[in-house]
Amino acid sequence: MTASYEPDGRRNRATAVIGWTAALTAMLLISGCDPALFQxxxxxxxxxxxxxxxxxKVLARTTTEDYGDGLTTINEVLVLDVGSSNAAEALDAASVSLRKLGxxxxIPRPPESVYLESSRWKGVRLFLYGLDFYESWAEPGPQEEKAISEARALTKSPAPLVVEMYKDES
Structure with missing residues (x-):
């Protein structure tokens, strides 16, 4: 294809657009359409x-990552002591405190878990779990296991909670 030029020596706009489109297409093909380009x-x-x-009281904090559809979701995981004597009381106390914060x-499922959505931060959601339930049900990964071990070393509380926070981009 021969580039066409305006009388003053500048390239024709259509030719420039075609050239840039071809260059971009070539870059994508050469890179093998690496998904990281669009992550x-x-x-x-x-x-x-x-x-x-x-x-x-924050006993431990870590992050985990989930991957899918070109999106990396960074989850915040906290282990908290809210001063309760059992998981059901801890979930209730935490839910009341969080409702006051908006x-x-x-989805309430005491004594195992509570699912909350923020009215202040768009798409931010969290799960509250009693620690024992979380360990038996959620299959914690290495980061969560480390945070749980750190938390257990810092407290004698009978009812710490695990908080998993994430931002839903859908």
Whole structure:
């Protein structure tokens, strides 16, 4: 294809667009359409994490990552002590505190878990779990196991909670 030029020596706009399109297509083909070129990341706002952390004593904190459809979701995992004597009381106390901070209970399942959605941060959601239930049901990975071990070493509390926070981009 021969490039066409305007009378003043500039390339014709259509020729320039075709040239850029061809160059972009060639780059994608050469790179093998590497999905990393299109990878997005979703992360909970640090202020939201601080807000949730304020409902109790943070015993441990870590992050995990989920991957899918070109999106990396960074999950915040906290182990909290809210000063309760059992998991059901801890879930209730945490839910009450979070509702005061603008969270809405979407799915209550005491004494195992509670699912909440934020009214202040778009798409931010969290699960509250009693620690024993979390360990038996959620199949914690290495990061969570380490956080749980650290938390157990720091407290004699009978009812720590695990909080999993994430931002839903859908």
């Amino acid at each position: 997005r990341e979703s992360r909970v706002d640090s202020i939201a994490v601080s807000d949730v952390s304020s409902i109790g 969270w809405r209970v979407a």
